Amino acid sequence: MAKRLWVERGADGVWEGHSDDGAMIRFGRGEGLFTPGDLVQLALAGCAGMSSQFAVERALGEGKGAKVVVNARYSDDDDAFLSFDEQVNLDGSDAHLSDEDADKLVERVTRHIDKSCTVKHTYERETPVRMSVNVRR
Structure with missing residues (x-):
């Protein structure tokens, strides 16, 4: 629940x-x-960071994590975000990764985020919002 x-x-x-x-x-x-719009973007970034944590720590060491930056394209006319651009940045300089290992890490991190990020899954589909307004008297 x-x-x-x-x-x-x-x-x-x-x-x-x-x-x-x-x-x-x-x-x-x-x-x-x-703002609430900032929180929308932070939710996406936070979900990617948390979803990728296992793969990142396994490759780069315990306590390591991604810096996830999210930019949004916004429409004033629609008062809505039209798209998000998410960059997952990993600092592998201490791990001395080969090109092959770095490529494998990119694949693993992408796979983990694609599988486990509820926020990304939600934003990628049309998600109905049902609203009610209640006044206590």
Whole structure:
């Protein structure tokens, strides 16, 4: 079962995302805050990083990880992201990889992300959103 998530506006006007297990993130508009659109991109980058972690550590050593950069193409007319450009960057300089080993690592990381990244799978398909608005009286 998926954990329950919700957002509420805090007393200071900043939005807070919560989960039943106690996680919390602050977001909104303004300096030092991620916007919801930023969080969409971070979700994609974070999913790729976490999905690739096993393959990266196996090839480059424990504690190593990817730096994942996501850029989005946005349409003002549609108020929607049209596409994402994701770069998974690995620093293999300490591992002294051969060209063949580097190519194998690229294949393994790609395979892990393609298999395990729920966010990527979701963004690649049309995902309906059902919304209801409730007013407590």
